Amino acid sequence: MTIDAVLFDWGGTLTPWHTIDPFACWLSVIQDEAQAKALHEAEALVWATVKDTHRSGTMDDILSRAELVLTETQLRTYYQWWDEHSFTDPQAEPMLRELRARGIKIGILSNTVWPRAEHERIFERDAIHHLIDGSVYSSEIDWVKPHPQAFRAAMDAVGVTDPARAVFVGDRLFEDIYGAQQVGMRAVHIPHSQIPAWQTTGVEGRPDAVISELSELPAVLDGWS
Numbered sequence: 096m097t098i099d100a101v102l103f104d105w106g107g108t109l110t111p112w113h114t115i116d117p118f119a120c121w122l123s124v125i126q127d128e129a130q131a132k133a134l135h136e137a138e139a140l141v142w143a144t145v146k147d148t149h150r151s152g153t154m155d156d157i158l159s160r161a162e163l164v165l166t167e168t169q170l171r172t173y174y175q176w177w178d179e180h181s182f183t184d185p186q187a188e189p190m191l192r193e194l195r196a197r198g199i200k201i202g203i204l205s206n207t208v209w210p211r212a213e214h215e216r217i218f219e220r221d222a223i224h225h226l227i228d229g230s231v232y233s234s235e236i237d238w239v240k241p242h243p244q245a246f247r248a249a250m251d252a253v254g255v256t257d258p259a260r261a262v263f264v265g266d267r268l269f270e271d272i273y274g275a276q277q278v279g280m281r282a283v284h285i286p287h288s289q290i291p292a293w294q295t296t297g298v299e300g301r302p303d304a305v306i307s308e309l310s311e312l313p314a315v316l317d318g319w320s
């Protein structure tokens with residue numbers, strides 16, 4: 096079986112998982128404890144709704160729930176706060192190049208409230224943006240992983256039609272592994288994230304392969320070709 100495309104989760108997969116303090120992040124943005132708390136709580140509520148409904152959320156949803164407006168400068172501070180927590184795994188670039196050399200399309204499918212521009216800024220900073228054929232950020236569509244429409248959107252983004260010839264790589268057994276398998280993709284688990292208990296669900300897919308490092312991926316694909 097030829098593999099046409101490999102689609103990647105972002106956080107905890109292409110970029111190593113960092114356990115962060117979201118309140119500290121908001122406090123760096125807005126130096127008012129009550130307002131930072133409101134933003135932190137709004138963010139948690141938006142993500143809880145995403146988790147329960149599989150409908151996407153956005154940064155605007157967080158701000159409107161907190162009943163706050165941030166200036167452009169404050170928003171820049173927010174995204175800059177993440178800079179030291181968003182470095183791309185050094186193994187990603189050579190691995191992606193190797194896949195592209197085999198004619199495999201590379202895609203991204205991320206559950207995120209951030210707009211596309213912030214993700215692309217990070218990929219450009221870390222010199223992998225040119226290796227990505229197509230990407231879907233849930234903030235731009237109605238659904239999040241594990242909803243099948245999110246996976247179909249990601250396939251459309253890289254121009255492939257047969258899920259049996261697509262592989263998904265992610266760190267979450269429900270959103271990434273179960274979700275990808277529900278639409279007929281093979282799923283590779285990279286279990287290196289300290290995912291908080293409240294973000295997990297009882298449903299877990301059984302991955303078709305498990306890797307401990309991104310550099311192991313090409314050999315896994317070879318075994319399926």
Ligand SMILES: [Mg+2]
Pocket residue numbers: 104105106107108265266267
């Ligand atoms: Mg992830």
